[in-house]
Amino acid sequence: MTNEEKPKQKMGFTIIKDDPTDGHKGFGIGSLSLENVSPVIIDVEEGLAKIEIGAMHARSDTERGIKFTLNREDSEGGKPYWLVWVTIDFKEDGPYYAGVTACEMVVNREKRRGYKVLADHVNRMDKSMKRHIMVDNMDDKSKQILAEFLSGHNKDMWDRSEAQLHADLSV
Numbered sequence: 001m002t003n004e005e006k007p008k009q010k011m012g013f014t015i016i017k018d019d020p021t022d023g024h025k026g027f028g029i030g031s032l033s034l035e036n037v038s039p040v041i042i043d044v045e046e047g048l049a050k051i052e053i054g055a056m057h058a059r060s061d062t063e064r065g066i067k068f069t070l071n072r073e074d075s076e077g078g079k080p081y082w083l084v085w086v087t088i089d090f091k092e093d094g095p096y097y098a099g100v101t102a103c104e105m106v107v108n109r110e111k112r113r114g115y116k117v118l119a120d121h122v123n124r125m126d127k128s129m130k131r132h133i134m135v136d137n138m139d140d141k142s143k144q145i146l147a148e149f150l151s152g153h154n155k156d157m158w159d160r161s162e163a164q165l166h167a168d169l170s171v
Contacts, residue, residue, distance in 0.1 A: 036087055036088050036089065036129075037056075037085055037086070037087050037099075037125065037128060037129055038051050038053070038085075038086050038088070039051065039052055039053065039055035039056055039060065039083055039084070039085060039086075040052075040083075040084040040085075040086055040146070040149065041055060041060055041062050041081055041082070041083055041084075041105075042081060042082040042084060042142050042145050042146060042149075043062075043079065043081055044079070044080040044081065044082065044139070044141060044142050044145070045079055045080070047141070047145055048145070049084075049145050049146055049148075049149035055083055058118070058121075060083075062081060062105075062107060063105075063107070063114070065112060066107055066108075066109075066112055066113065066114040067112060067113055067114070068113075068114040068115065068116050068118070069113065069114075069115065070115070070117060071115070072106070072115050074108075074111070074113045074114075074115065075106045075107065075108040075111065075113045075114050075115040076108070077108055077110075077111075078106040078107050078108030078109075078111070078113070078114065078115070079106065079107055079108070079109075080104075080105075080106055081104075081105040081106070081107060082102045082103065082104065082105065082138060082142050082146075083102070083103045083105055083116075083121060084100060084101065084102045084103075084135075084146060085099065085100070085101045085102075085103075085124055085125045085127075085128035085129075086099070086100055086128065086150070087099030087100070087128045087129050087131065088157070089131065091160060093160060094156060094157070094160060095154075095157050095160070096157050096160035096161045096162075097150055097157055097158065097161040097165060098131045098161075098162075099127065099128035099129060099130065099131045099132055099133070100128060100133050100134070100135060100146075100150075100165055101124035101125070101127045101128040101132060101133070101134040101135070102124070102134065102135045102137060102138045102142075102146075103116065103117075103120055103121045103124050104116065104117075104120075104137065133162065133164050133165050133168055135165075135168050135169060136168060140171040143168075143169045143170075143171055144169075144171050146169055147166075147169040147170070147171075150169075
């Protein structure tokens with residue numbers, strides 16, 4: 001397989017490119033851009049966190065091939081995951097993690113069933129975009145995985161983030 005044939009891996013957080021209203025008035029004013037939100041999926045058992053852009057449309061590798069229901073029993077025995085919406089914003093001294101919200105998800109690969117509350121996922125994405133920190137529903141191990149991931153991904157952005165994020169993710 002040559003280099004050109006390999007699918008490109010998207011590695012970083014998506015960052016706002018520019019102001020959509022810059023230079024003109026009218027259409028698009030006040031509309032939200034999804035360009036500054038990135039979905040991070042935490043595999044609790046494996047202790048891993050990774051950006052899965054496909055989760056923006058419920059099409060991440062973790063979710064693919066799974067029928068999700070609102071009934072926890074359907075996915076009994078499955079693996080616990082967290083979908084974390086991370087919103088990046090800018091201060092004078094640079095970008096920072098402005099909104100971080102976590103949503104529960106369970107995936108049972110054998111049964112091809114999963115549990116998630118889609119409305120909760122949508123609402124929490126919205127809360128993240130509005131610069132809220134909502135991680136109190138996470139277990140301590142998952143909080144630690146997320147804190148290590150965010151600080152490891154970009155230490156400066158982590159350091160510039162609000163004290164609440166550091167406090168809420170401290171174990």
